[in-house]
Amino acid sequence: MATTWTQTSPGVYQANLDGAETVYRKTATVFAPLKREHWRLHTICRFNFGPGYNGPTDKETALRQAWKALRYEFPGMTVAPDRSKKIYKTPDARTTKEWLEQTFFVEPKRTADEIIAEAVPLQEVPSLYYLPATSEILFFISHWRIDAMGSWMVTDRLFHHLANPSKSGLPKVPPPNEIEKISPSLEDAAGSPKVSTPEMDKVAADHIAAHHRNAIQMGGMPYKGDAITLPGSPKREAVIFTRESTQKVVSACKARGITVTAAIHAALAETVFAMGLPESREHDYVTVMPVNLRNYLKTPYNGDGHALQTYAGSITPRVPRHATFAKRTSYLVEYYKTRYDPKLIECLRPIYRYHAEALFKPLPAPAAAPEGTPATSNGNKRPPPGLPSGISINSLGVVEKYFAGKYGDSVDVATFTFGVSMITRQTMLYVWTWKGELTLSSEYNAAYHDPEEVREVMLSIKQVLEKELEIEQNRKREVEEQKEQP
Known part of the structure; x- marks a missing residue:
């Protein structure tokens, strides 16, 4: 089901932002007055040319060509938001050249982390930075127009174009019918009806009510500042397992019939119980966990040809406080499998409509404190109501499933990093495996953490994993056996 575009003037088209797009767009704009964008996605890769590369030897020139080719492949790169609408303008030679100049940057001095941390206005169009000193690219894109998996697939296509430059060159003007290639919204791609039935409305309302009821119970972590502390720069910390350690984690999980995601999720819960705010240690651990919905979409929307869209949902697993690691992981494995079903996919349109209403409804005025009540602060420990400081987990799996990283003998990607700008007190824990190495990567805001x-949180997760999966015990046993050998 394609998104309906209406021509409002010659060469200018508009369509409504759908429900999922609206949620992510509004979330991005919350901190716009502070020149911050919440949940702006970024991918960082260090690359090198191989012996088989036959394009321009100057990396800047080659990347410009690849970036332009990427824009031709994904015309949605030029779509601009305008309040509740999205606008597409038919390009010509001038606007195509201007787009390239306004979205491709060479950064000779700053590091990728320094660029990410800088206060900038909303990224109304995707952008690409080239860092010649480190041979890295930094791909920026707003979450309302793409999800994590999609950003990997788009980056993969960028390197594909870099490794396979067009011998005949690209035309100065994209084809006139390129609007037909713009990916539909999640709701349209899922085939969710424009008009829902009473049954669909009930399913959606019940789903969102349960989602928000669970979400507000997210455990909190200690944070710096108080209720009026303004956000600072988005930052990242990572813990990378060795290939040997990664393989031991994978093998131990397989032996127990659980997934690595469930094991890390349960280890995170145990860490929150031990290190979180007092109330986090007393109740079950609940988190909002993103879900890749591309697996639920029909061809062609589940492939890389429609990478440039936000095809994601979320779930709110509850990890029991008083349960063994084995019971927690088995519960999570089953929960992951059954939380989404065809009925929920059909109801995505009313689900996101109710979701937006619940998220952005005006907050009630706070009740006045009795006269004589002393002023209090959270003492850097207990957040006031409405200021969540929990940890969300997003397990992205094996990177190579969506991002090849090696393109014949022409281009090789040596390092891969993915993240999101966190402007709130919350932390996002990303989990992925790249070149056989498991990575825990935490995105946070420097004003609060x-x-x-x-x-320390990530090292605790690692320690819990080693203990519960008996990796440390097995390692000690191997060492003792080696000592006993003559």
Whole structure:
């Protein structure tokens, strides 16, 4: 089901932002007055040319050509938001050249982390930075127009174009019918009816009510500042397992019939119980967990040809406080399998409509405190109501499933990093495996958390994994066996 575009003037088309797009767009604009964009996605890759590369030897020139080819492949790159609408303008030679100049940047001095941390206005169009000093690219894109998996697939296509430059060159003007290639919204791609039935409305309302009821119970972590502390720069800390350690985690999970995602999720819960705010230690651990919905969409929307869209949902698993690691992981494995079904996919349109209404409805005025009540602060420990400081987990799986990283003998990607700008007190824990190495990567805001604190959380997760999966015991046993050998 294609999105309906209406021509409002010669060469200018508009369509409504659908429900999922609206949720992510409004979330991005919350901190616009502070020149911050919440949940702006970024991908960082260091690459090198191989012996088989036959394009321009100058990397800047080659990347410009690949970036332009990417824009021709995904015309949605030029779609601009306008309140509740999205606008597409038929390009010509001038606007195509201007787009390239306004979205491709060479950064000779700053690091990728420094660029990410800088306060910038909303990224109304995707952008690409080239860092010649480190041979890295930094791909920026707003979450309302893409999800994590999609951004990987788009980056993969960028490197594909870099490795396979067009011998005949690209035309100065994209084809006139390129609007037909713009990917439909999640709701349209899922075939969710424009007009829902009473049954669909009930399914959606019940789903969102349960979702928000669970979400507000997210455990909190200690944070710096108080209720009026303004956000600072988005930051990242990562813990990378060795290939040997990664393989031991994978093997131990397989032996127990659980997934690596469930094991890390349960280890995170145990860490929150141990290190979180007092109330987080007393109740079950609940988190909002993103879900890749591309697996639920029919061809062609589940492929890389429609990478440039937000085809994602979320779930709210509850990890029991008083349960063994084995019971927690088995519960999570089953929950992941059954949480989405064809009925929920059909109801995505009313689900996101109710979701937006619940998220953005005006907050009630706070009740006045009795006269004589002393002023209090959270003492850097207990957040006031409505200021969540929990940790969400997003397990992205094996990177190579969506992002090849090696393109014949022409281009090889040496390093891969993915993240999102966090402007709130919450932390996002990403989990992925790249080149056989498991990565825990935490995105946080420097105004509320210190890097040592964030790293301590991830090291705790690692320790819980090693203990519960008996990796440390097996390692000690191997060492003892080696000592006993003559």
